[in-house]
Amino acid sequence: xxxxxxxxxxxxxxxxxxxxxxxxxxxxxxxxxxxxxxxxxxxxxxxxxxxxxxxxxxxxxxxxxxxxxxxxxxxxxxxxxxxxxxxxxxxxxxxxxxxxxxxxxxxxxxxxxxxxxxxxxxxxxxxxxxxxxxxxxxxxxxxxxxxxxxxxxxxxxxxxxxxxxxxxxxxxxxxxxxxxxxxxxxxxxxxxxxxxxxxxxxxxxxxxxxxxxxxxxxxxxxxxxxxxxxxxxxxxxxxxxxxxxxxxxxxxxxx
Numbered sequence: 001x002x003x004x005x006x007x008x009x010x011x012x013x014x015x016x017x018x019x020x021x022x023x024x025x026x027x028x029x030x031x032x033x034x035x036x037x038x039x040x041x042x043x044x045x046x047x048x049x050x051x052x053x054x055x056x057x058x059x060x061x062x063x064x065x066x067x068x069x070x071x072x073x074x075x076x077x078x079x080x081x082x083x084x085x086x087x088x089x090x091x092x093x094x095x096x097x098x099x100x101x102x103x104x105x106x107x108x109x110x111x112x113x114x115x116x117x118x119x120x121x122x123x124x125x126x127x128x129x130x131x132x133x134x135x136x137x138x139x140x141x142x143x144x145x146x147x148x149x150x151x152x153x154x155x156x157x158x159x160x161x162x163x164x165x166x167x168x169x170x171x172x173x174x175x176x177x178x179x180x181x182x183x184x185x186x187x188x189x190x191x192x193x194x195x196x197x198x199x200x201x202x203x204x205x206x207x208x209x210x211x212x213x214x215x216x217x218x219x220x221x222x223x224x225x226x227x228x229x230x231x232x233x234x235x236x237x238x239x240x241x242x243x244x245x246x247x248x249x250x251x252x253x254x255x
Contacts, residue, residue, distance in 0.1 A: 001117070005124045005196055010144040013126045016196060019203045023117045025110040032115075035108035035183045038100040050090030053078050106206050112183045113202065116192045123147065123193045128155040128175075130162040138166040142173075148190030154181050156197035178202070 001024050005014045018024070056078040063074050080088040116122040123145065130138055142151075150172040155163075157178055167173050176185060178198045186192055194202070 003117075003122070003124055005126050006145070007126055008128070008141050008145070010146070014196075016124055016199060018117070018199065019207060022110050022203050022206050023113050023122070025107075025114040027111050027115045027118065028107070031104060031108045032111055032183065032187065034100065035105060036187070038098065038105075039182065039184045041096045041098060044096040046094050046096050048091040049093050050087040052088075052090060053080065053086035056084070056086045058084075108183050109181075109202075110206055112186045113192075116186065121148065121191045123191065124199055125193060125195050128153055128163050128193075128195055129160045130166055133162040133165040135166045135169040138163070139170060142170075145193075147193065150189045151191045151193055152176065152185055152189040153193045154178060154198045155195045156201070 001018045001020055002015055003018055004012050005016050007013050058076065058078050060076045060078070063077055064071060066073055077085060079085050113122070151174075153163075153167065153173070153175040155175070155177070159175065159177055164175055167175050172189075174185065174189065176182075178201050181198075181202065
């Protein structure tokens with residue numbers, strides 16, 4: 001899939017050929033849902049806590065006698081049915097993380113990039129640099145680009161300090177390094193802007209790992225097959241056994 005590489009002034013710089021397995025994959029909404037649920041679950045602090053019956057301070061004495069009161073049978077006042085008592089089966093401090101296979105995570109990333117490409121909300125720029133950190137100048141330059149109200153910029157590994165300072169003052173405009181590119185931030189913004197370096201590194205990250213894993217699996221299979229192969233029987237020379245005298249003959253000799 002070929003796409004034009006633009007400058008920040010919306011002028012054509014060159015053409016890049018994007019990998020169809022990364023930017024032209026089938027968009028699976030169920031995979032995207034699993035990925036976003038996994039990301040948001042990792043963000044949860046899980047620090048909700050309520051006091052249970054054993055944690056409420058108070059007397060453990062029986063409030064009424066067992067018989068003759070005309071009411072129900074009760075113990076102490078720390079039970080859940082009384083005001084000020086503990087909460088039954090309340091939330092506890094815990095982690096909401098759960099496991100998601102790496103293949104599913106990589107597939108979700110390919111789905112998110114392919115969705116932006118199919119919608120026409122993917123732009124490739126040659127670089128994201130600013131001479132000054134003035135937001136006004138950058139805002140005027142961005143008006144020339146066909147971008148929406150909310151934009152996510154993903155440059156290469158290193159971020160330009162002037163561009164970061166200028167973009168932070170524009171609402172609904174975020175910037176992430178290539179290491180922090182994720183499905184949730186890509187989908188929650190209307191337009192995705194990548195640099196040429198970022199597009200190439202994303203392609204390498206989402207394609208080379210699977211091929212390396214396949215090669216590792218093939219090599220491990222070959223090694224296991226070699227180990228499981230039967231060993232050839234080596235011919236050994238038959239050594240003559242020494243003749244041992246029988247017990248009867250030994251007894252006769254003694255007599």
